[in-house]
Amino acid sequence: xxxxxxxxxxxxxxxxxxxxxxxxxxxxxxxxxxxxxxxxxxxxxxxxxxxxxxxxxxxxxxxxxxxxxxxxxxxxxxxxxxxxxxxxxxxxxxxxxxx
Numbered sequence: 001x002x003x004x005x006x007x008x009x010x011x012x013x014x015x016x017x018x019x020x021x022x023x024x025x026x027x028x029x030x031x032x033x034x035x036x037x038x039x040x041x042x043x044x045x046x047x048x049x050x051x052x053x054x055x056x057x058x059x060x061x062x063x064x065x066x067x068x069x070x071x072x073x074x075x076x077x078x079x080x081x082x083x084x085x086x087x088x089x090x091x092x093x094x095x096x097x098x099x
């Protein structure tokens with residue numbers, strides 16, 4: 001298998017729009033732009049909605065919006081995407097797994 005082969009991924013995001021004017025949909029558009037920047041192609045977006053955290057680490061942040069995005073991309077895409085989103089404060093957590 002060549003290194004240029006595209007793989008399927010499922011990316012889960014916890015979004016933090018506390019005190020910001022950005023809506024969840026606007027943050028998702030930013031994430032989709034970042035996926036395209038790492039040579040990924042978005043297949044589907046599922047807004048799971050707001051959920052309480054199982055373990056609250058910050059009493060001022062007990063719940064957040066969850067979004068899952070299925071995309072295809074090169075094997076370098078998960079690490080590159082995670083790094084690009086690391087400094088975006090609207091994306092609280094990122095998990096990319098093979099789908």
